[in-house]
Amino acid sequence: xxxxxxxxxxxxxxxxxxxxxxxxxxxxxxxxxxxxxxxxxxxxxxxxxxxxxxxxxxxxxxxxxxxxxxxxxxxxxxxxxxxxxxxxxxxxxxxxxxxxxxxxxxxxxxxxxxxxxxxxxxxxxxxxxxxxxxxxxxxxxxxxxxxxxxxxxxxxxxxxxxxxxxxxxxxxxxxxxxxxxxxxxxxxxxxxxxxxxxxxxxxxxxxxxxxxxxxxxxxxxxxxxxxxxxxxxxxxxxxxxxxxxxxxxxxxxxxxxxxxxxxxxxxxxxxxxxxxxxxxxxxxxxxxxxxxxxxxxxxxxxxxxxxxxxxxxxxxxxxxxxxxxxxxxxxxxxxxxxxxxxxxxxxxxxxxxxxxxxxxxxxxxxxxxxxxxxxxxxxxxxx
Ligand code: PMP
Numbered sequence: 001x002x003x004x005x006x007x008x009x010x011x012x013x014x015x016x017x018x019x020x021x022x023x024x025x026x027x028x029x030x031x032x033x034x035x036x037x038x039x040x041x042x043x044x045x046x047x048x049x050x051x052x053x054x055x056x057x058x059x060x061x062x063x064x065x066x067x068x069x070x071x072x073x074x075x076x077x078x079x080x081x082x083x084x085x086x087x088x089x090x091x092x093x094x095x096x097x098x099x100x101x102x103x104x105x106x107x108x109x110x111x112x113x114x115x116x117x118x119x120x121x122x123x124x125x126x127x128x129x130x131x132x133x134x135x136x137x138x139x140x141x142x143x144x145x146x147x148x149x150x151x152x153x154x155x156x157x158x159x160x161x162x163x164x165x166x167x168x169x170x171x172x173x174x175x176x177x178x179x180x181x182x183x184x185x186x187x188x189x190x191x192x193x194x195x196x197x198x199x200x201x202x203x204x205x206x207x208x209x210x211x212x213x214x215x216x217x218x219x220x221x222x223x224x225x226x227x228x229x230x231x232x233x234x235x236x237x238x239x240x241x242x243x244x245x246x247x248x249x250x251x252x253x254x255x256x257x258x259x260x261x262x263x264x265x266x267x268x269x270x271x272x273x274x275x276x277x278x279x280x281x282x283x284x285x286x287x288x289x290x291x292x293x294x295x296x297x298x299x300x301x302x303x304x305x306x307x308x309x310x311x312x313x314x315x316x317x318x319x320x321x322x323x324x325x326x327x328x329x330x331x332x333x334x335x336x337x338x339x340x341x342x343x344x345x346x347x348x349x350x351x352x353x354x355x356x357x358x359x360x361x362x363x364x365x366x367x368x369x370x371x372x373x374x375x376x377x378x379x380x381x382x383x
Contacts, residue, residue: 008320009364013357014155014183014299015324019249020208026252027210030245037241039233051244055251062258063200063217064191071216071234072247076182076203077106079216080149082227082238083178083199084110087147088119089225094146094175098122100132100161101342102154107180108338111149124150126342129293130159138169145175152184152200156339156353157290158299160188167196176222182206186257187265187296198222202254204246208358209253213246260358268356269297271365275354276300278369283376289343289351301353303340304376309350312379316352319371324353350379 034051036044053067060067073079084097084107099111101123108123115121122140126132132150141148148170153160167177178199181190186207192200199222204213218224218237230239257264276288279302289301304312309325316323325337336347354368 014355058251079201090223098148155183158296160294204250305349307350
């Protein structure tokens with residue numbers, strides 16, 4: 001590694017986290033001894049089955065759920081697709097779906113697809129801080145609402161949603177409730193009973209586990225048709241030979257994330273606040289999206305009006321800072337992402353998401369805060 005790489009500052013943990021060394025060790029141990037097919041009846045297969053079921057148990061404990069309600073998948077996208085398509089395909093009379101306006105595309109595009117197949121979809125707006133209004137959500141529910149899906153926390157701005165209230169409203173209308181907990185995992189409690197959810201999605205690579213590994217919690221008795229047909233693994237919910245190495249890694253990562261959750265939040269939250277304050281103080285006109293409302297401790301999303309998002313990100317990268325755009329900009333256009341547009345359709349300029357993690361240091365935050373005014377000045381729109 002050259003010195004430039006050594007001095008890079010990774011502030012994109014919400015995109016993906018590095019594999020924790022303890023997780024790597026747990027995966028290596030399984031790889032050496034138990035990485036067989038858990039459906040095989042021989043001794044090797046039984047060892048793999050034991051590894052898989054132990055992983056399921058560990059996940060179930062964190063989710064305060066019975067072991068049978070945990071299905072392993074290949075990630076958050078698959079879990080979200082299975083939750084919504086799976087219940088839609090199992091449904092009979094109910095043909096209405098409710099989602100929030102700020103869902104990840106692995107939820108919102110499933111809703112779009114169902115709409116094109118004849119379902120009706122209501123997209124509940126959020127307020128200017130990214131919060132779903134419980135009353136607006138409740139009034140969107142109908143007698144034929146099959147499922148409502150609202151993310152636990154938003155991955156672009158960190159807004160935490162009132163899941164208990166939303167799930168209770170859905171249940172009172174006989175609708176199912178799904179939450180995409182991918183961004184919230186590691187920061188928020190994942191007790192499915194307390195949250196009152198029927199379905200909940202997780203993705204291991206967001207909490208220092210392996211990529212391509214996810215979980216869908218399915219409350220017992222929830223009608224769900226599989227998307228993948230075959231050998232009937234995962235209680236028929238997800239056919240395909242399970243990746244026991246990945247499942248063991250996910251379980252180890254989740255157990256660590258849960259046991260270290262309070263301490264990590266207490267350390268990372270103040271660093272995020274310091275970064276946000278420094279940037280807002282230094283760059284005139286900058287504003288923090290979702291600030292002042294319930295938020296994850298790791299994310300700050302800052303809009304810099306009159307700045308070119310592509311130039312902004314490139315300049316950050318050249319200075320050794322890995323962050324991400326809170327706005328999907330096609331070349332030359334300054335269109336904000338659907339999340340930023342949902343807060344304020346008039347938003348223009350560059351929205352940058354900085355997301356912190358376990359390894360983030362105060363010195364890194366200070367360096368970014370020092371460099372930001374210059375970068376913001378250079379990213380001004382001159383045309
Ligand atoms: N939901 C949210 C909120 C996410 O941030 C992501 C990942 N960007 C996903 C779902 C998809 O997860 P995966 O990358 O495991 O498919």
